[in-house]
Amino acid sequence: MVTTEEIEHTLGEVFRLAKPTSIYIEQPGLAQASIDVEELNGATLFNTRITTENSRLAVLARRPESVMIMYFQLGGGCSFNLNYQYKVPERHHCLCYLPVLQSDFMVGEQNMLQGLSIQFNSDVVAAHLLDEGALDDDWLRLLEDGEQPFSTVTESRPISVNIQASVHQLLNCPYKGKLGQTYKDALIRLMLVEQLAGFRRDRQAIAVLTDTKLTRRDIDTLHAVKAYLDQHYLDELSLEKIVRLFGLNTFKLKYGFKKLFDTSVMRYIDDQKMSYARQLLLEEKQDVWTVADQLGYSHYTNFSTAFKRRFGYSPAQLKGQPLLVH
Incomplete structure (x- = not known):
């Protein structure tokens, strides 16, 4: 063994x-x-x-x-x-x-x-x-x-x-x-x-950014924020909660995250959720509505729109399911 x-x-x-x-x-x-x-x-x-x-x-x-x-x-x-x-x-x-x-x-x-x-x-x-x-x-x-x-x-x-x-x-x-x-x-x-x-x-x-709006400490903190989001994207998150957790002001969180990672904080969270949803749909026997509910979407249409924006096709197309009203 x-x-x-x-x-x-x-x-x-x-x-x-x-x-x-x-x-x-x-x-x-x-x-x-x-x-x-x-x-x-x-x-x-x-x-x-x-x-x-x-x-x-x-x-x-x-x-x-x-x-x-x-x-x-x-x-x-x-x-x-x-x-x-x-x-x-x-x-x-x-x-x-x-x-x-x-x-x-x-x-x-x-x-x-x-x-x-x-x-x-x-x-x-x-x-x-x-x-x-x-x-x-x-x-x-x-x-x-x-x-x-x-x-x-x-x-x-x-x-x-x-x-x-x-x-x-x-x-x-x-x-x-x-x-x-x-x-x-x-x-x-x-x-x-x-x-x-x-x-x-x-x-x-390049290792050292020249942006005067962000200090080296800010950059390290923003990387820590991203690492945190990678682990907690299914939690109920808001900009206010993240600001409190990491001691950044709202401007530095929004500006710095966009500067470093070329996306907004909330869009990054949504993208992580969609990647997780895609994994569930591919690997588990769950229908699209169950997955939408698991991710906190009260309306399937909102989930489908976010999923298609991320991957270019709807979750129903991925599962090969007809688009029926549910």
């Missing part, structure tokens, strides 16, 4: 060693996990799938050398521990540079994760992209100097259609050998350019 600790240790060793391998672990009642690691020219791919049952998994990802990480949350969800606990939403991506890899991630009980992590040496890739004129000065300085860590985990963005197509081609490469490596290398560089273009407006990805 494999214990939770043994599963966590095995997964952690795969990330630490970063060598080509393919592992599969299954322990009924606990979890099943698989990681495929592939080494390309200057990049290492980690294709991870984890499903938990009656236990959560907390994996320590440790490597002594610096690393640039492209991360794509393809399905489910997990939390990353970088001073605070942050959750990357489903179908979001982020980009990080860490002088030393010390990142923990946790998959909660009865949850699932499908994630693609691409790790590489930042200065080599920066040199290639500089030759192609693909980087602006800010990103080039960050990637080349290798001194200043940065992370967009807290400002993750939805995976675009272009990135989604590249991920699909990367994971389903039709070529073998050197041709396959060349094909995958080109896709990874294309995905990185897409990521950089998406984060170009987000100067908060």
